[in-house]
Amino acid sequence: MAAQSKLSIIPPDRTLKSIISELTTFYLKHRTKISRCVYLTLFFALLNRIRSAISEQKAAAARQAAARQRAATTLGHGEATKRQKVELNREFFKNLFRLLRICIPGWKSKELRLLISHSIFLVVRTLISLKVAAMDGALVSSLVRGKGKDFLIGIVWWMLIAVPATFTNSMLSYHQCKLSLQYRTRLTDYIHDKYLSNMTFYSLSALDDRIKNADQLITVDVSKFSNSLAELYGNLAKPTLDMSIYNYSLSKSVGGEGLFFMSLLVQLSANVMRALTPPFGKYVADEARLEGEFRFEHSRLIDYSEEIALYNGHEAEKDTLDKGYFTLIKHVNYILRRRFTHGVMEDFIIKYVWGALGLILCSVPVFFKIPGATAATMGDRTESFVTNRRLLLSSSDAFGRVMFSYKEITELAGYTSRVATLLDVMDDIKAGRFEKTLVSDESSAEQLELMSGRGTVIESEDIEFIDVPIITPGGSVLVKALTFSMKSGDHVLVVGPNGCGKSSLFRILGGLWPVYGGTVRKPPLSQVFYVPQRPYLSAGSLRQQIIYPDSLLTMRSKGITDADLLSILRILDLDHLVSSFPEGWDAEAEWRDVLSGGLQQRVAMARLFYNRPKYAILDECTSSVTLEMEKVMYEQAKALGITLMTVSHRRSLWKYHNKILQFDGQGKYIYTKLDADRRLKLEDEREDLMLQLKQVPEIERRIEELSAA
Numbered sequence: 001m002a003a004q005s006k007l008s009i010i011p012p013d014r015t016l017k018s019i020i021s022e023l024t025t026f027y028l029k030h031r032t033k034i035s036r037c038v039y040l041t042l043f044f045a046l047l048n049r050i051r052s053a054i055s056e057q058k059a060a061a062a063r064q065a066a067a068r069q070r071a072a073t074t075l076g077h078g079e080a081t082k083r084q085k086v087e088l089n090r091e092f093f094k095n096l097f098r099l100l101r102i103c104i105p106g107w108k109s110k111e112l113r114l115l116i117s118h119s120i121f122l123v124v125r126t127l128i129s130l131k132v133a134a135m136d137g138a139l140v141s142s143l144v145r146g147k148g149k150d151f152l153i154g155i156v157w158w159m160l161i162a163v164p165a166t167f168t169n170s171m172l173s174y175h176q177c178k179l180s181l182q183y184r185t186r187l188t189d190y191i192h193d194k195y196l197s198n199m200t201f202y203s204l205s206a207l208d209d210r211i212k213n214a215d216q217l218i219t220v221d222v223s224k225f226s227n228s229l230a231e232l233y234g235n236l237a238k239p240t241l242d243m244s245i246y247n248y249s250l251s252k253s254v255g256g257e258g259l260f261f262m263s264l265l266v267q268l269s270a271n272v273m274r275a276l277t278p279p280f281g282k283y284v285a286d287e288a289r290l291e292g293e294f295r296f297e298h299s300r301l302i303d304y305s306e307e308i309a310l311y312n313g314h315e316a317e318k319d320t321l322d323k324g325y326f327t328l329i330k331h332v333n334y335i336l337r338r339r340f341t342h343g344v345m346e347d348f349i350i351k352y353v354w355g356a357l358g359l360i361l362c363s364v365p366v367f368f369k370i371p372g373a374t375a376a377t378m379g380d381r382t383e384s385f386v387t388n389r390r391l392l393l394s395s396s397d398a399f400g401r402v403m404f405s406y407k408e409i410t411e412l413a414g415y416t417s418r419v420a421t422l423l424d425v426m427d428d429i430k431a432g433r434f435e436k437t438l439v440s441d442e443s444s445a446e447q448l449e450l451m452s453g454r455g456t457v458i459e460s461e462d463i464e465f466i467d468v469p470i471i472t473p474g475g476s477v478l479v480k481a482l483t484f485s486m487k488s489g490d491h492v493l494v495v496g497p498n499g500c501g502k503s504s505l506f507r508i509l510g511g512l513w514p515v516y517g518g519t520v521r522k523p524p525l526s527q528v529f530y531v532p533q534r535p536y537l538s539a540g541s542l543r544q545q546i547i548y549p550d551s552l553l554t555m556r557s558k559g560i561t562d563a564d565l566l567s568i569l570r571i572l573d574l575d576h577l578v579s580s581f582p583e584g585w586d587a588e589a590e591w592r593d594v595l596s597g598g599l600q601q602r603v604a605m606a607r608l609f610y611n612r613p614k615y616a617i618l619d620e621c622t623s624s625v626t627l628e629m630e631k632v633m634y635e636q637a638k639a640l641g642i643t644l645m646t647v648s649h650r651r652s653l654w655k656y657h658n659k660i661l662q663f664d665g666q667g668k669y670i671y672t673k674l675d676a677d678r679r680l681k682l683e684d685e686r687e688d689l690m691l692q693l694k695q696v697p698e699i700e701r702r703i704e705e706l707s708a709a
């Protein structure tokens with residue numbers, strides 16, 4: 001019944017075909033008005049979309065700010081930053097813009113010139129493609145018409161256009177690589193400046209938890225970011241340009257409406273695809289982090305290979321390495337699976353659905369009369385079909401690339417987030433803001449209060465600490481308020497149990513750890529020289545080991561010669577080193593492996609004698625040398641007028657000092673004069689008595705036994 005009543009609406013003398021033909025006539029008559037209405041509606045819809053996108057962004061920014069506020073009030077603040085989401089949001093564009101300003105520093109920069117010439121080649125390439133499409137159509141048309149001469153002329157033109165086309169293609173890839181290199185150079189320069197100033201490289205690893213592997217960030221991630229940015233410009237700018245030019249040319253032959261409806265369908269499917277695209281940016285950032293952690297484990301194995309081998313610790317190390325690799329590979333496999341399913345969907349929609357739509361579009365001028373279009377004869381129709389199809393293939397390829405580039409943008413977002421986080425953390429460190437998980441929770445309110453304060457650092461001739469707390473980066477308060485002072489000639493011995501804060505005192509003195517309170521008076525860093533237990537041996541020649549951190553040029557400018565260096569080595573009985581290498585002073589080696597522990601400590605002392613600072617901090621730096629050599633070292637240092645501050649458990653060193661700073665390991669300390677002879681005598685007597693005390697229970701037991709017998 002329903003079907004009957006529906007049919008009855010259409011008058012019996014009118015068929016579906018006649019209705020369609022009437023509708024088409026009506027449309028063609030009012031085509032301009034209808035088009036205007038459609039375009040106007042589209043324009044308002046677009047405006048509305050932009051408005052809602054802006055308000056969405058504002059809401060997201062507000063949510064993020066609130067989340068950050070909440071995270072900042074908790075101790076695990078670092079975690080919140082680390083787990084920041086990698087999305088295409090305002091944060092991403094802000095970070096990208098920041099990095100872009102570093103990569104392209106100004107209007108007159110080389111990078112901008114490269115970018116402009118890259119863009120010119122992109123336009124030239126598109127124009128050549130348009131010409132090639134038209135030539136292709138003309139060639140096939142002359143074939144269909146059987147016009148040999150036209151065909152031959154067409155072939156000659158075809159070969160001629162190949163010259164600029166191939167040149168343009170090569171120039172495009174050259175520009176892309178060059179841009180990537182330039183970006184990397186700019187970023188690396190910028191990061192090196194920051195990383196190697198104000199001891200940021202130390203603070204980043206010792207005082208802050210946010211960046212685990214700065215080395216990988218600087219060497220690998222910066223390079224990946226630069227590649228990704230340079231590629232993206234080519235992959236986004238060219239297809240966008242292609243799409244607009246090809247679509248304009250297409251719309252002239254197939255009609256704007258067809259193109260409009262097709263774009264609508266493509267846009268709809270693209271939206272569906274975008275909604276179904278996994279967060280590849282976050283995946284990439286996570287993969288880079290896991291990659292870094294795995295590499296770090298390997299470099300640790302190399303750094304401590306001897307110790308690990310002697311411990312027979314290969315099984316334990318293998319476990320750690322396997323675990324690191326397994327976590328990484330599990331993540332990579334997960335990404336691979338997501339990419340696979342996403343790739344199937346992407347290929348289906350972009351290649352096949354859009355391909356079919358394109359063919360339908362090309363058929364429009366064949367089956368419908370398009371006002372303004374002139375395809376009439378078989379040859380014309382062939383020419384227009386071949387040209388349109390080529391344009392359409394290029395256009396859909398361009399659209400596909402824009403769609404694929406969404407994935408690339410999200411990957412870029414991953415690298416942007418990692419590089420920008422490094423810059424943010426370095427800025428924070430420069431401003432004295434650290435984020436570290438606190439180890440102890442006892443009296444954390446007091447701990448936090450102490451850590452939130454900042455003391456005063458004043459440059460002076462002597463060293464003086466007034467009420468300075470010693471607090472580790474993990475928040476342990478080793479000493480609440482340390483007060484002591486020393487002048488030139490006051491040789492101070494620092495003693496105390498392990499972990500009581502002896503080396504930490506020097507870290508504060510050296511400016512490595514923040515001064516959380518009180519006042520520190522100290523000479524400039526150039527007048528204080530640190531000699532650690534395990535000396536740092538730099539890459540470079542034998543001479544370089546002695547004059548470190550000076551360069552050969554600085555050494556010469558100070559008027560010091562190789563002969564002077566040799567006399568220093570002679571004091572330490574090291575002069576044979578120069579003659580044992582054929583290249584002498586210029587010999588290069590992995591000095592950490594070539595020199596034994598004791599020799600390394602003697603080289604470190606030679607370095608002290610070369611630098612002749614006002615103060616020297618000697619941190620267990622004679623633990624591997626003989627008592628005779630220790631005597632030579634201390635007497636020579638004093639003869640050079642160097643004031644010593646020694647940390648050592650060795651009694652043999654007491655006699656070289658006249659003051660003692662003694663920590664008890666419970667937060668208390670004594671700073672007093674040191675009469676080494678008297679103190680040694682007292683210490684011997686104390687040790688004797690302690691020994692006797694230990695024997696008392698044994699004596700008592702024996703007396704009891706005898707009484708019982």
Ligand SMILES: Nc1ncnc2c1ncn2[C@@H]1O[C@H](COP(=O)(O)OP(=O)(O)OP(=O)(O)O)[C@@H](O)[C@H]1O
Pocket residue numbers: 206207472473474478496497498499500501502503504505
């Ligand atoms: N970068 C760091 N991050 C967190 N805690 C640290 C750091 N460096 C040192 N500490 C901690 O500070 C405390 C004091 O260390 P310090 O090196 O000053 O001890 P020390 O008195 O020199 O001991 P030793 O005689 O064993 O050398 C230790 O508990 C150590 O774990």
